[in-house]
Amino acid sequence: MIAACPATGTPMSPAPAGANDTDDVRAAAAGDRQAFQRLYHLHVGRVHGAVYRLAGYDHARAEDLTQDAFIRAWQKLPGFRHESAFGTWLYRLAINVALMDIRARGADPVRTLDDEHLPETGETPFCAAEREELQLAIGQLPPRARAVLVLHDIEGWRHEDIGRELDIAVGTSKAQLHRARSLLRKALGETA
Amino acid sequence: MNEFEWLRQMRELRQPMAPPERLWHAIDASLDDADRPASATPKTARRRLMAAALAASLLLAGGLAWRMHLPAVGDTPAPLAQADGAWKPDDPRLSGAAIELDAARMELQLAIQQSPDSPALQRLLDRTRQQQAQLRQLAHQAS
Numbered sequence: 001m002i003a004a005c006p007a008t009g010t011p012m013s014p015a016p017a018g019a020n021d022t023d024d025v026r027a028a029a030a031g032d033r034q035a036f037q038r039l040y041h042l043h044v045g046r047v048h049g050a051v052y053r054l055a056g057y058d059h060a061r062a063e064d065l066t067q068d069a070f071i072r073a074w075q076k077l078p079g080f081r082h083e084s085a086f087g088t089w090l091y092r093l094a095i096n097v098a099l100m101d102i103r104a105r106g107a108d109p110v111r112t113l114d115d116e117h118l119p120e121t122g123e124t125p126f127c128a129a130e131r132e133e134l135q136l137a138i139g140q141l142p143p144r145a146r147a148v149l150v151l152h153d154i155e156g157w158r159h160e161d162i163g164r165e166l167d168i169a170v171g172t173s174k175a176q177l178h179r180a181r182s183l184l185r186k187a188l189g190e191t192a
Numbered sequence: 193m194n195e196f197e198w199l200r201q202m203r204e205l206r207q208p209m210a211p212p213e214r215l216w217h218a219i220d221a222s223l224d225d226a227d228r229p230a231s232a233t234p235k236t237a238r239r240r241l242m243a244a245a246l247a248a249s250l251l252l253a254g255g256l257a258w259r260m261h262l263p264a265v266g267d268t269p270a271p272l273a274q275a276d277g278a279w280k281p282d283d284p285r286l287s288g289a290a291i292e293l294d295a296a297r298m299e300l301q302l303a304i305q306q307s308p309d310s311p312a313l314q315r316l317l318d319r320t321r322q323q324q325a326q327l328r329q330l331a332h333q334a335s
Contacts, residue, residue: 045208052209070219071226078306153202
């Protein structure tokens with residue numbers, strides 16, 4: 001089972017639920033760089049994890065996107081209205097940065113697989129796949145299909161929210177998810 | 193594998209991930225160059241602020257006009273200390289003004305956080321608080 005497989009990368013503890021960062025948010029909004037650094041250390045794990053998955057487990061691109069997300073957060077903080085938790089606001093901002101990157105790359109996907117070029121090797125069923133193998137397969141999905149799969153299946157988003165964020169219809173989101181799952185199962189050698 | 197089992201295994205991939213330590217230093221260095229509209233209230237926010245203040249003033253004027261038709265019940269003023277809390281009068285004719293004034297006050301407080309040395313914003317905030325106090329007094333007299 002995947003849960004029993006050794007993890008790759010450097011997983012870390014999530015920010016404590018309901019972390020009381022209000023003072024730091026206010027201070028950072030007023031220009032306090034140290035407060036912003038504390039916010040960074042509190043929330044970077046969740047942000048970087050999500051961006052890393054959306055970037056297809058590409059470390060270099062994920063670092064660029066995380067950096068971009070925090071810079072934008074710094075720029076937008078004075079306008080943060082405390083209508084949601086700062087962590088939630090930051091997470092959505094980072095997701096948006098990663099999705100904009102996918103949109104910007106448009107029809108020029110890098111290192112992706114399509115239906116005709118899937119590897120035919122391996123009889124390993126999905127439930128026995130190692131985490132690293134699964135991540136590699138997700139990373140090689142077409143960017144938009146990967147984005148829908150990551151947001152829906154891993155991050156737990158609804159199709160309505162994904163459609164809004166990616167500017168696609170709900171039906172398109174569902175179709176992309178179906179395609180992504182099929183490609184993933186095929187890449188992992190499962191006869192779905 | 194059924195849908196439930198699939199989702200369960202996929203959700204296990206949802207883990208926080210620590211980036212390299214050097215990332216913060218890169219971000220920190222970039223913040224110096226990051227263009228941030230911090231010192232001044234953005235024009236759009238300022239326009240919204242003015243619109244909210246204008247709307248609040250109009251609503252207050254309406255409330256005052258309505259007050260002219262009420263019998264005087266008493267002159268006990270509502271405590272000013274309550275002026276900062278979210279407050280909704282029972283009378284629906286005053287509640288719109290109360291909401292607008294409260295929204296204007298919050299907008300002004302946020303703007304003052306960004307521009308703490310702005311006397312114009314401070315004057316607007318003082319005036320809004322006075323209007324809130326007047327509204328409370330009206331509501332008190334009406335009840």
